[in-house]
Amino acid sequence: MTQPLPFEITKEDSFYDVLGDYIGDVFYDILPEHGYELRDEQIFMAFQIEQAFKNKSVVFAEAGVGTGKTFVYLLYAICYARYTRKPAIISCADETLIEQLVKKGGDIEKLEKALGLNVDVRLAKAREQYVCVKKLDYLAHRTDDEDILSVHDEIPEFVYEPAASMQSFYRYGDRKEYPWVPNEKWETIAWDPLQQCSTCDWRHRCGQTLNRKHYRQASDLIICSHDFYMEHIWTKESRKREGQLPLLPEASTVVFDEGHLLEFSAQKGLTYRFHSETLSSVLTGYMDQDVREESLTLVEDILELHDEWFSRLSKNARTIEGSVRKDVERTESIVSMAETMVTKVDALLEQLVFDSELYVMDDYHVKIMEEYLEFFAYGLRTFLKDGEGIHWLEETSSDTSLVIMPRLVEDILRKEVFSQKIPFIFSSATLSQAGDFSYIASSLGIQKHASFSVNSPFDYEEQMEITGNVETDEEEKWASIQDSLIKNQGHSLILFSSLEEMNRFKTWSGNKDWAFNMIFEGDREISETVREFQEDASSVLCSYHLWEGLDVPGESLTQVIISSLPFPPNDPVFQAKRNHSSNPEEHVDLPYMLLRLRQGIGRLIRTSQDKGSVSLWMSNDQKQKYEKKIQDVMPLPIKWD
Numbered sequence: 001m002t003q004p005l006p007f008e009i010t011k012e013d014s015f016y017d018v019l020g021d022y023i024g025d026v027f028y029d030i031l032p033e034h035g036y037e038l039r040d041e042q043i044f045m046a047f048q049i050e051q052a053f054k055n056k057s058v059v060f061a062e063a064g065v066g067t068g069k070t071f072v073y074l075l076y077a078i079c080y081a082r083y084t085r086k087p088a089i090i091s092c093a094d095e096t097l098i099e100q101l102v103k104k105g106g107d108i109e110k111l112e113k114a115l116g117l118n119v120d121v122r123l124a125k126a127r128e129q130y131v132c133v134k135k136l137d138y139l140a141h142r143t144d145d146e147d148i149l150s151v152h153d154e155i156p157e158f159v160y161e162p163a164a165s166m167q168s169f170y171r172y173g174d175r176k177e178y179p180w181v182p183n184e185k186w187e188t189i190a191w192d193p194l195q196q197c198s199t200c201d202w203r204h205r206c207g208q209t210l211n212r213k214h215y216r217q218a219s220d221l222i223i224c225s226h227d228f229y230m231e232h233i234w235t236k237e238s239r240k241r242e243g244q245l246p247l248l249p250e251a252s253t254v255v256f257d258e259g260h261l262l263e264f265s266a267q268k269g270l271t272y273r274f275h276s277e278t279l280s281s282v283l284t285g286y287m288d289q290d291v292r293e294e295s296l297t298l299v300e301d302i303l304e305l306h307d308e309w310f311s312r313l314s315k316n317a318r319t320i321e322g323s324v325r326k327d328v329e330r331t332e333s334i335v336s337m338a339e340t341m342v343t344k345v346d347a348l349l350e351q352l353v354f355d356s357e358l359y360v361m362d363d364y365h366v367k368i369m370e371e372y373l374e375f376f377a378y379g380l381r382t383f384l385k386d387g388e389g390i391h392w393l394e395e396t397s398s399d400t401s402l403v404i405m406p407r408l409v410e411d412i413l414r415k416e417v418f419s420q421k422i423p424f425i426f427s428s429a430t431l432s433q434a435g436d437f438s439y440i441a442s443s444l445g446i447q448k449h450a451s452f453s454v455n456s457p458f459d460y461e462e463q464m465e466i467t468g469n470v471e472t473d474e475e476e477k478w479a480s481i482q483d484s485l486i487k488n489q490g491h492s493l494i495l496f497s498s499l500e501e502m503n504r505f506k507t508w509s510g511n512k513d514w515a516f517n518m519i520f521e522g523d524r525e526i527s528e529t530v531r532e533f534q535e536d537a538s539s540v541l542c543s544y545h546l547w548e549g550l551d552v553p554g555e556s557l558t559q560v561i562i563s564s565l566p567f568p569p570n571d572p573v574f575q576a577k578r579n580h581s582s583n584p585e586e587h588v589d590l591p592y593m594l595l596r597l598r599q600g601i602g603r604l605i606r607t608s609q610d611k612g613s614v615s616l617w618m619s620n621d622q623k624q625k626y627e628k629k630i631q632d633v634m635p636l637p638i639k640w641d
Contacts, residue, residue: 034114041067041454058449062431064456086252091229093258097549099527122215124224130208131173136189173207179528230269259426266409272379276400317393322498322569325392392572410445460635468640490516490538492559558612566596
């Protein structure tokens with residue numbers, strides 16, 4: 001249901017004039033009356049963003065920690081959504097940032113209390129964030145794992161009752177509802193791309209389906225991740241062709257929080273993902289039909305080639321630390337087999353036309369096979385065009401996937417996203433390179449934009465201390481970090497550059513007697529992990545992922561330890577970037593590391609009352625090579641131990 005604007009407007013009034021007056025009242029009068037500081041940076045940002053809404057244009061809003069940028073974009077998004085009667089989409093870098101907005105005591109709740117608003121905000125989470133009842137039910141009857149069985153016990157009764165009334169249905173299945181399940185186990189019961197949802201017996205009782213119906217009815221805000229937004233962009237036309245609704249409804253505006261991370265989500269959203277088992281399951285259904293001998297021969301040839309191809313891909317795959325993406329060399333035999341498969345798949349698509357015209361196959365099977373075979377052939381052609389795509393292998397205990405991603409996405413984004421005549425707001429503390437926004441704009445296909453930068457209002461010289469440390473031996477570094485944790489009595493965040501590095505520290509620290517709780521990312525659902533860290537004030541949080549989005553003010557976090565410089569991994573995605581750069585270190589590695597470093601340091605001081613220290617670790621070679629560049633992006637001088 002459409003909600004009223006928080007201010008009066010008549011037919012004679014200009015919406016933007018009245019909105020500007022209201023925003024001024026909010027920041028000059030209403031928020032200060034509720035104990036919020038009047039910040040010049042916030043007022044300046046509000047004026048700049050107002051221009052983007054007036055002009056329905058793109059704006060890059062680079063605002064340091066503590067400027068109150070979230071309040072600014074939320075106010076405009078809510079008012080504009082009510083004015084246009086279309087929800088605003090807030091796209092966040094990941095699920096952690098989403099939780100920061102909607103958690104109890106988060107920015108949306110604060111705004112509601114201060115302004116007397118009732119904001120209709122709903123979450124559109126990635127499909128992997130929901131339990132798959134089909135997978136869960138199968139596993140629950142074959143395991144004695146208490147974590148899995150506990151999830152199975154939590155599934156509502158109506159899911160298993162065919163005669164249950166629609167009125168008895170309610171939303172369920174969100175990852176957050178099962179915080180006790182570690183990430184590894186969650187993958188065994190969560191939705192994955194292998195699931196054929198359109199033919200699933202549980203599709204009308206699926207938690208993901210019920211949650212999607214709920215968020216589509218939002219009147220103010222729909223909050224999702226960058227990955228989910230880009231999946232919506234990539235799939236909306238195909239979903240329409242199949243008679244399905246797009247993943248997200250038409251929006252009045254889109255805000256990209258931590259917008260500097262959108263490019264990779266765009267690439268990820270436009271990937272072709274080939275699971276080793278999918279082609280077999282699709283073509284097995286074809287073989288079960290009453291088809292001609294020529295078709296069956298082609299199917300058998302393709303399946304044999306496909307199995308051998310994946311076997312060679314696995315043998316050639318090379319593990320990369322800091323990444324789940326395994327590098328696969330394009331050998332002559334792998335390329336030759338892919339070329340043969342494309343030829344045979346094209347031939348099978350022609351045979352499929354004959355078989356369907358002979359009425360030996362039902363329309364549903366024809367449609368499923370045509371779509372997948374066309375998708376498969378297109379992906380293979382992208383793989384064969386050296387330089388156009390990036391490919392890698394992902395392997396789990398139960399599945400192998402080849403992933404093919406376009407190297408550049410700006411043309412698609414320009415056409416599918418930024419051609420829309422609506423306001424697009426990019427918000428982050430790190431969007432530019434020394435005030436220049438051209439890099440992010442060109443990488444996203446944005447031709448016209450406005451931009452501005454405002455500094456953090458915090459007094460870093462009074463609130464923060466930064467020390468630099470040189471690593472000579474990893475175990476000696478762990479011992480020194482242990483001393484820092486003990487001296488600080490916990491209250492710390494340790495940021496690692498990779499999962500592997502964090503796990504090495506986890507193994508080392510498991511033999512130590514800690515006087516405080518050591519919390520490791522991945523042991524529980526992420527929002528539960530953050531909540532535990534915030535509530536257990538002396539605890540230590542170890543993470544390889546929370547360089548952005550973690551907002552824990554107060555005594556729970558008075559020390560940030562950066563275990564190593566966060567350079568990008570040497571995986572296929574970043575190798576492709578390096579291969580197409582005249583100076584890979586200057587154009588790829590350093591910008592990524594420095595931006596991530598700034599984000600990590602930004603976890604410490606979240607309010608004007610916060611105080612603490614940051615400890616940076618690096619090798620001696622890195623110190624000699626990068627000390628000046630690192631110092632240039634620091635808010636104050638580094639003291640070297």
